[in-house]
Amino acid sequence: MSVSIRLDSTELDDALVRLEPLLDFEPAPLMAAIAALGESQTRRRIETEKTSPDGTPWAPNHNGTSILRETGRNLLDSVASTSSATQAEWGASWEFAHVHQFGAVIEPKDAKALAFQIGGQNVFAQKVVVPARAFVGISAENEIEIRDLVTDFLGIGGLQ
Numbered sequence: 001m002s003v004s005i006r007l008d009s010t011e012l013d014d015a016l017v018r019l020e021p022l023l024d025f026e027p028a029p030l031m032a033a034i035a036a037l038g039e040s041q042t043r044r045r046i047e048t049e050k051t052s053p054d055g056t057p058w059a060p061n062h063n064g065t066s067i068l069r070e071t072g073r074n075l076l077d078s079v080a081s082t083s084s085a086t087q088a089e090w091g092a093s094w095e096f097a098h099v100h101q102f103g104a105v106i107e108p109k110d111a112k113a114l115a116f117q118i119g120g121q122n123v124f125a126q127k128v129v130v131p132a133r134a135f136v137g138i139s140a141e142n143e144i145e146i147r148d149l150v151t152d153f154l155g156i157g158g159l160q
Contacts, residue, residue: 018156028085030153035081035088037149041142042079045135053137062118091136103132
């Protein structure tokens with residue numbers, strides 16, 4: 001009686017070749033690239049896309065001008081990113097960025113009404129509701145871009 005065992009390591013060899021980039025992996029450059037991409041995606045959302053990360057179009061503003069860009073570049077100029085070997089972050093540091101991200105209700109503190117001008121006209125209001133116009137987040141398209149960046153970076157394109 002004889003026993004014969006044959007191993008075909010072709011698939012294992014292919015897998016090892018694909019895993020090779022992970023053996024000496026230094027994550028900091030990848031995290032920096034992800035942070036930069038997230039920052040770029042956020043800037044694109046503010047400048048051209050005008051939708052929340054979930055795809056909801058932003059509510060129009062009173063004057064019909066470019067949403068989140070009417071009064072200057074405060075929000076856009078405050079968009080920034082940072083990263084380390086373990087994380088990638090991006091967002092906006094402007095003191096009123098949260099109002100646009102989450103929305104707000106503005107009411108007078110020490111007066112009977114708010115007073116401001118729109119289009120040169122005086123306006124008095126009991127409250128002003130600023131609708132949420134989320135600009136920070138990851139859309140389905142953003143997720144694909146980040147996944148493609150990671151797989152390209154690691155040389156393992158085509159993974160899902």
